[in-house]
Amino acid sequence: MNNSIFTQTLKGGKTDRPPVWFMRQAGRVLPSYLKLREQYSFSELMATPELAAKVTLLPVYDLGVDAAILFSDILVIPEALGMNLNFTDSGPKFGKALKDISDPASTLHPDASKLEYIYKAIDEVIKTKPSDTPLIGFCGAPFTTLCYMVQGLSSNHTFPDAVGILYQNKKSAHKLLSLITELSIEYAVNQVKHGISAFQIFETHAGLIPADLYFEMIMPYVRKISAAVKLAGCPVIFLPKGLGTGIANITPEDTDYLSIDWQTPIEVARRLVHPEIGIQGNLDPRLLMADQETITETLEKYVSFGSENQNWIFNLGHGFIPGIPYENAKMVVDWIKQTNWKRT
Numbered sequence: 001m002n003n004s005i006f007t008q009t010l011k012g013g014k015t016d017r018p019p020v021w022f023m024r025q026a027g028r029v030l031p032s033y034l035k036l037r038e039q040y041s042f043s044e045l046m047a048t049p050e051l052a053a054k055v056t057l058l059p060v061y062d063l064g065v066d067a068a069i070l071f072s073d074i075l076v077i078p079e080a081l082g083m084n085l086n087f088t089d090s091g092p093k094f095g096k097a098l099k100d101i102s103d104p105a106s107t108l109h110p111d112a113s114k115l116e117y118i119y120k121a122i123d124e125v126i127k128t129k130p131s132d133t134p135l136i137g138f139c140g141a142p143f144t145t146l147c148y149m150v151q152g153l154s155s156n157h158t159f160p161d162a163v164g165i166l167y168q169n170k171k172s173a174h175k176l177l178s179l180i181t182e183l184s185i186e187y188a189v190n191q192v193k194h195g196i197s198a199f200q201i202f203e204t205h206a207g208l209i210p211a212d213l214y215f216e217m218i219m220p221y222v223r224k225i226s227a228a229v230k231l232a233g234c235p236v237i238f239l240p241k242g243l244g245t246g247i248a249n250i251t252p253e254d255t256d257y258l259s260i261d262w263q264t265p266i267e268v269a270r271r272l273v274h275p276e277i278g279i280q281g282n283l284d285p286r287l288l289m290a291d292q293e294t295i296t297e298t299l300e301k302y303v304s305f306g307s308e309n310q311n312w313i314f315n316l317g318h319g320f321i322p323g324i325p326y327e328n329a330k331m332v333v334d335w336i337k338q339t340n341w342k343r344t
């Protein structure tokens with residue numbers, strides 16, 4: 001374990017400013033990444049440990065963020081479950097969606113060895129990173145992973161077939177969620193063994209279903225992944241995007257930190273969320289399209305929150321989107337580091 005400001009905050013220590021990193025910080029906005037993409041496809045970058053490690057560390061050097069997140073994707077789990085996946089220029093596409101999930105165990109053929117190249121990438125990051133830079137590992141949460149598997153495409157963001165099976169075919173949905181969870185646990189624990197300092201569970205599409213249904217059908221699986229990661233000695237950050245007031249029902253057993261989306265004001269989130277759970281978030285990534293004066297005005301609103309809350313990691317409410325000027329992202333990091341957070 002290193003002694004970075006990110007790790008100190010996760011451990012409950014006192015620091016004079018919040019740590020900062022961004023979801024999707026490696027791809028999408030860095031000129032150095034876009035330059036590499038002229039030469040290599042996304043899959044090549046991800047599958048070659050030396051390149052994946054290089055991309056993972058780009059934001060640490062270019063933006064000055066306080067943590068690196070592994071350059072990979074949540075869809076490696078469906079791939080290792082036996083689905084045929086292509087990352088095209090317009091996003092990931094499965095050869096064939098899993099429309100019929102009546103018997104997922106007979107359709108899918110989990111092969112955990114298909115994830116080995118990712119552990120090699122982690123080893124390479126650990127070997128080459130600055131010693132005080134923590135590495136964040138991750139996986140998709142079971143529902144978001146199921147959404148892509150059942151729908152096949154990422155272009156339809158309402159995932160009607162995936163949501164439909166939660167109502168129409170609960171038993172099969174549970175079988176599929178179990179398969180995803182089992183492999184995700186093995187994957188997560190291996191990431192910890194290879195040296196990550198924190199683990200984030202991405203439930204990007206939590207907001208597609210009512211919070212009650214989320215807690216009934218999905219949360220038990222998230223809890224299993226989280227418990228395994230914590231047992232392995234690694235802190236957990238959970239992003240349930242769009243869960244709304246449902247965040248009030250998350251317990252410290254579920255996660256150490258909760259990543260708040262941009263829909264929920266950070267002070268409201270702090271009041272709703274269990275006091276032992278830390279908060280991460282929650283700048284609207286689209287604000288970074290605005291001029292720097294407008295961005296600074298919004299950042300200033302975080303100062304009183306940051307002075308009163310030590311258990312807070314600055315981040316976006318969701319990931320970077322293509323087109324955000326690199327200078328604006330860099331300005332946010334500099335601003336967070338230079339501001340007087342009035343912490344006593």
Ligand code: CP3
Pocket residue numbers: 023024025026027028037042069070071072073074075089090091092138144154202204318319
């Ligand atoms: O900083 C990073 O980029 C870290 C690595 C990372 C990627 N994907 C790389 C990637 C992480 C943490 C993810 C998570 C991920 N992948 C999620 C959950 C988080 C979120 O932002 O909601 C989801 C839903 C996916 C699935 C996925 N992968 C989609 C829908 C797409 C296409 C649209 C998009 O966001 O770009 C991807 C492609 C992808 N994954 C890219 C990168 C860098 C773009 C590939 C390229 O360079 O062309």
